[in-house]
Amino acid sequence: MMDVPELEALGDLAGRRVLVRCDFNVPLADGMITDDLRIRAAVPTLRYLIDAGAHVTACSHLGRPEGAIDAAYSMTPVRARLAELVPGVELLENLRFDARETANDQAFVDQLIEGQDAYVNDAFGACHRAHASVVGPPRFLPSAAGRLLAREVEVLGGLRTSARRPFVGIMGGAKVSDKLGVIEALLGVVDELIVGGGMCFTFLAAKGANVGSSLFEEDMVETCSRLLASGAPIRLPLDITALGPGGKIGDPSAGGEVRQVGTSMPDGWMGLDIGPGSAVEFCDLIAEARTVLWNGPMGVFEDKRFAAGTRTVAEAVADCRGFTVVGGGDSASAARQFGVDDRMDHVSTGGGAALELIEQGDLPGLAALRGQD
Numbered sequence: 001m002m003d004v005p006e007l008e009a010l011g012d013l014a015g016r017r018v019l020v021r022c023d024f025n026v027p028l029a030d031g032m033i034t035d036d037l038r039i040r041a042a043v044p045t046l047r048y049l050i051d052a053g054a055h056v057t058a059c060s061h062l063g064r065p066e067g068a069i070d071a072a073y074s075m076t077p078v079r080a081r082l083a084e085l086v087p088g089v090e091l092l093e094n095l096r097f098d099a100r101e102t103a104n105d106q107a108f109v110d111q112l113i114e115g116q117d118a119y120v121n122d123a124f125g126a127c128h129r130a131h132a133s134v135v136g137p138p139r140f141l142p143s144a145a146g147r148l149l150a151r152e153v154e155v156l157g158g159l160r161t162s163a164r165r166p167f168v169g170i171m172g173g174a175k176v177s178d179k180l181g182v183i184e185a186l187l188g189v190v191d192e193l194i195v196g197g198g199m200c201f202t203f204l205a206a207k208g209a210n211v212g213s214s215l216f217e218e219d220m221v222e223t224c225s226r227l228l229a230s231g232a233p234i235r236l237p238l239d240i241t242a243l244g245p246g247g248k249i250g251d252p253s254a255g256g257e258v259r260q261v262g263t264s265m266p267d268g269w270m271g272l273d274i275g276p277g278s279a280v281e282f283c284d285l286i287a288e289a290r291t292v293l294w295n296g297p298m299g300v301f302e303d304k305r306f307a308a309g310t311r312t313v314a315e316a317v318a319d320c321r322g323f324t325v326v327g328g329g330d331s332a333s334a335a336r337q338f339g340v341d342d343r344m345d346h347v348s349t350g351g352g353a354a355l356e357l358i359e360q361g362d363l364p365g366l367a368a369l370r371g372q373d
Contacts, residue, residue, distance in 0.1 A: 004145040004153055004369045007048055007120065011142075014053035016117040020046065020146065021133050023123035023349060024060035024078045024091075033077050035336070038125070039085060041349050045122045045146030046086045058082070059092040059112065059133055060123065067099025101132050109136030122146025124153075125328070125350035127365030128357075135368040143369050148349065153366065155325060155346045156357050164290035164323060165191055170282070170313060172197030172296025173330065176220045179296070181359040186293070187232045194235045194282050196274045196298035196309065203228065203236050210264040212242070214271040235285065239275030240265060241299065241306060250303050258305050273299025274309035283316040292317050295327030295355065297334050311338050318343035327354045 010018075022042045027034045042058070049056045063073040079091045095101040100108035109132045113119070119137035121127070126134055127149070137143060145153065159167075169190040171179060176199045186193055195203055201216040206224035228234060240261050243249070245268040247256015260275045274282070279298075286292055294317050298309035311334075317324050318340035326332050326344050329351025335341040348354040357363055 004150060004366055005143065006150050007045070007144050007146065009142075009144050010118050010120075012052075013049060013118070016054050017115060018049050018054045018056050018118045018120060019112060019116040019137060019141070020049065020056060020058045020089075020120045021123045021126070021137075022046075022058050022060045023125040024058075024075070024082075025062055025125065026078060028063075028072075028077065031072075031077060033081055036081055037336075038349055039078060039081050041148050042122055042146070043085050045120060045148060046089055048147065049120070050086060050088055054118075055090075056088070057090045057092065057116070059095055061096040061101070061126065062094045063096070065094060065096050067096065067102070069097045073097075095131075095133050102129075104130055104132045104135065106132075106136070108132045109140075113137050113140055116141060119143040120146050121365055121369060122148045123365070124149045124348070125353050127350070127363040128353040130364040134365045138368040138371065145366075145369055149365075151346075152348060152350065152354070153357075156327075156348065156354055157361070159291070159293055159325065159358060160185075160189060160361060163189065166289050167291040168192045168194065168285050168289040168293075170194045170196070170286070170292065170294040170296070170317070171199065172298050172310075174198035174215060176202045176217055176224060179355065180220070180223065182295070182355045183227070185359045187227070187234075190233065190293075192233050192235055192285050192289075194285065194313075196237060196278070196282070196313070197296050199296075200237055200274075201271055203234065204263050207236075207263075210267070211271065212265040212267055212269040214240075214242075214265070214269075235282065237263065237274040237278035238281060239263065239277045240271040241273035241275050241309065242269045242271045243305075244269055249300055249306075252305060272303070273301075273306035276308070279309050279312040282313055286313070286316040286320050289320055290322040292320055292322055292324045293327060293358075294325070294331050295329065295351075297330050301334050301337070310334050314338045314340050327351065327358075329354075 248254035328348035
């Protein structure tokens with residue numbers, strides 16, 4: 001796995017001005033932060049710099065304001081919370097209020113680094129984007145990875161090269177097409193790959209199962225057939241929790257029967273979670289693992305009727321004696337919802353970035369820190 005320069009490489013920081021790219025893309029509701037994990041995750045880096053005597057300016061994006069000022073995505077609530085956690089850090093306004101950020105515009109890079117003496121990237125969740133604030137400053141300033149970024153690289157990079165065995169991967173989510181590259185990369189290193197969530201129905205269809213009205217990608221069936229025929233260690237559900245005709249996701253009052261079915265289900269039925277038999281089998285695999293990577297829920301866990309599979313897998317990962325990694329995104333949200341996130345060894349702050357690093361072994365933001373365009 002590639003090395004990235006860490007904070008100590010910046011030397012004496014007393015009196016120096018340091019620009020820190022953070023990932024403060026936190027969820028908001030009515031202008032209030034509903035989960036400050038990403039702000040708290042940056043605290044070790046910011047405190048190191050403050051304690052070293054640096055003048056620290058942080059910057060981040062928030063949401064998708066599409067290159068225009070939008071009060072709904074103002075950094076004001078983030079700024080207030082940051083001041084409580086690490087007083088003395090200046091926070092710039094939302095980087096994506098300026099379209100030049102996502103365009104990687106050189107003039108915007110120049111504006112960001114003006115008057116700065118060094119640059120720190122601690123925004124793992126943005127490192128897969130070749131944006132101005134991510135890849136621009138290292139071309140002109142002494143640069144280093146923050147504590148959060150360095151840890152993400154160490155953990156996720158290590159999964160590709162030095163994971164203890166048995167290594168069990170757990171993939172969920174809606175679409176095979178979104179994670180095909182990751183699936184193929186993991187099949188080269190894991191001992192077992194559990195597949196749940198909506199994507200399992202494309203694999204089941206490839207095996208000839210009737211998936212009813214379940215989500216599946218017809219144009220990916222041939223690809224799934226190829227993977228299954230290769231002898232890859234793919235574990236699919238044995239049973240499914242399904243919603244009958246007339247039912248509505250997230251609205252139990254709409255009617256529609258919920259029941260466990262086999263991997264072939266009646267027409268009009270929609271698979272929305274792995275069944276209890278599958279959960280038991282998956283938990284047995286997880287219990288024996290020395291390394292676990294979990295990315296993606298087993299079902300529509302936001303609806304309590306279809307949360308059991310994800311909850312059971314989350315608890316199994318938390319109970320596992322091996323090294324456990326949650327790959328950000330919906331998996332991290334599920335782990336927090338079920339109260340087990342603090343029992344995982346590593347919960348990534350970057351969903352898309354985590355997957356891309358596992359798949360490709362590098363990210364634009366990491367290459368920039370190493371001086372590679």
